[in-house]
Amino acid sequence: MSNCDTCLVRNRAICSALAPEELGALAKLGRKQMVTRGQTLVWEGDEALVVANVIQGVLKLSVSTADGREQIVGVVFPSDFIGRPFGKESPYGVTALTDAEVCVFTRAAFDGFAKEHPDLQHKLLERTLDELDRARQWMMLLGRKTASERIATLLLEISNRLGSTSCSAITPFLNEFDLPMDRQQMGDVLGLTIETVSRQLTKLKEADMIALPDRRRVVIKDRRRLENIALAA
Amino acid sequence: MSNCDTCLVRNRAICSALAPEELGALAKLGRKQMVTRGQTLVWEGDEALVVANVIQGVLKLSVSTADGREQIVGVVFPSDFIGRPFGKESPYGVTALTDAEVCVFTRAAFDGFAKEHPDLQHKLLERTLDELDRARQWMMLLGRKTASERIATLLLEISNRLGSTSCSAITPFLNEFDLPMDRQQMGDVLGLTIETVSRQLTKLKEADMIALPDRRRVVIKDRRRLENIALAA
DNA sequence: ATAGGCTTTTGACTTAGGTCAATGCCCCGC
DNA sequence: GCGGGGCATTGACCTAAGTCAAAAGCCTAT
Incomplete structure (x- = not known):
């Protein structure tokens, strides 16, 4: 991947927690990837092998019942983080709603890096807390x-x-x-x-x-x- | 508070991330508190001044519309963590469904302590990710x-x-x-x-x-x- | 034991939103 | 310009769940 300097979401993604030299180390682990509309990045129920930052485009997180009903449980925009770090299969699928560009890491590599970088974890925690608040607001919408x-x-x-x-x-x-x-x-x-x-x-x-x-x-x-x-x- | 040794949720709450001496330091910041059924610990929209661990009992997290519709957006059980660390007003109220016992910290004190203890933050992150997955499963229920x-x-x-x-x-x-x-x-x-x-x-x-x-x-x-x-x- | 105030259940009826089926619209290739 | 394949809209009808109201259980205090 390498070129974080020109990254569109450099200042808003979780990477902003890192100092330049740490950023360089993280950059070595990731790679940019294009995703076309409709393409699925992670399947519901699969072991979550990757995490990613969204650079451009919009993706959905969705859950389906056995009989085919679907619920979109999250919509991610540029600078948002995708994936389920620290173990577990992904309880939802990730699919591009528009053509998109993401910065992908294998989960193993990302988990290891995160463990050594508390600032990154802190940022991730804040983001996850925000995401949880948003999910709960949406529960109100869906329920009432x-x-x-x-x-x-x-x-x-x-x-x-x-x-x-x-x-x-x-x-x-x-x-x-x-x-x-x-x-x-x-x-x-x-x-x-x-x-x-x-x-x-x-x-x-x-x-x-x-x-x-x-x-x-x-x-x-x-x-x-x-x-x-x-x-x- | 002091006596974590006899705490019912000692091994399951986020405190389990801490070594004995760190636990002692955290204990000094918190205090045990009884909550009776129906009592509200945090009001929706108030600045969230406290966080807590649930020791016994069950509490609800709920959101209401202006015209009085209510949606419960979370139910917390013993060993679960309550609250919104790192800033922000609480987007939901916290009310006891049964008589309960909680271990309360002021947010300021907890935030400070957490910043210095990456292991604690890591545990909190894992918990928050689990909670988010649960919330999303519930979105499927509410929507479909x-x-x-x-x-x-x-x-x-x-x-x-x-x-x-x-x-x-x-x-x-x-x-x-x-x-x-x-x-x-x-x-x-x-x-x-x-x-x-x-x-x-x-x-x-x-x-x-x-x-x-x-x-x-x-x-x-x-x-x-x-x-x-x-x-x- | 008895009365009174709860919560819960049951019943009758209404309604928001779902289902099924046409129709319309837009875009693209020819 | 013309035809065809998708989406999107509209219409007619249906149903799951909501509303309103009454009855039935239950606990508690007397």
Whole structure:
């Protein structure tokens, strides 16, 4: 891999915990890899042999039942960490929602390196705690929110995550963006069917809170009102 | 606090990462505290001033909407860790489901101690990763499982968690136990109403998979069949 | 033992969201 | 421009779970 100096997520990924010379050592263990949309990096239930940092693109973490129902249990953006360090099979699959670039490490190599670098582990702990908080917020959504509340929440969440990712903007969110997923995948994140997703989007559009210039694009026209719905107040 | 030697969870809590003299230092920072059923230890949205280990009893982590809907986003058992170290307000409240005993630290003191003890942080990281996996499994339940699948999953989960907690048994689960929560709280964990919980329990009873000798007690009579339902196969 | 206040169960009815089936739309190659 | 394959939307209908209300168990205090 080597060239962390030009890495797009150099300052935001967990690597930012490391001093230059440590970074060099870590870099020797990893390699950059392209992943195309739909490609699966880790299968649900497989022993988790790799961990990775996301450099570009968006990936999903998903769980399926034996009879084929799917739930997306996490969506990872650039600078996020992927994988299950320290043993265990991966309880979820990791699949690219868009073409993506990741910085991959074998788990064995990463675990060993992490054990010697408390700062890295600390960073990883903070990230994992944040991820846990996010997962719990999502549990509230899945357990108690209505379809329209769920859709509003998702649109705002994506707007925020893409916003803090994009280097350009000063704003911490984007009012116009491309969805990194299709309707089916939105349903899989929200615990809804594709039809319900579509109907709710139409309703938000008719209420003039959003515009949908094409399949993927979303324009948030009235953030205030959308937030009000999302908060389930 | 001082007496870790006689602590019921000495070998399972994160403290087990520490050597005796380090444990002594940590002990000076903490104190044992009794919590009675229904008592709230941390309020949702408050700055999280304390963290704790659970010694005895069961507590819930819960999130509420402005209009009063509640979702329980975690249930903690003896030896589990409570709280949000390293900054941030607590995104959920912590309330005792049963009378409980916890070993409390101020966050400031704990954070400081943890920074100097990588082994402790490592243990905490492993635990947080496990907790995250559990949360994600629960997201699948909330997003995609039917009412009966949810109930079956909850009963088995409690059976397992109580089993690995009880020092007595060789088995990793219990076939007979007292629920650490009432029907409303079961609903709040499962994203269901109290009436649906009650009806589904009656159905499992009528199908002879469980018996319900009294409000709190559950006897698992046919684990195999219950597991089959829980897996959503 | 008895009354009163709980929680839980059961029943009757409603509804949000799911299912199934058309239809529309967009993009791409020809 | 034309046709075909995917997505996405819309419509009509169905059902699992929610709501509202009543009855049944239970504990506790008297």
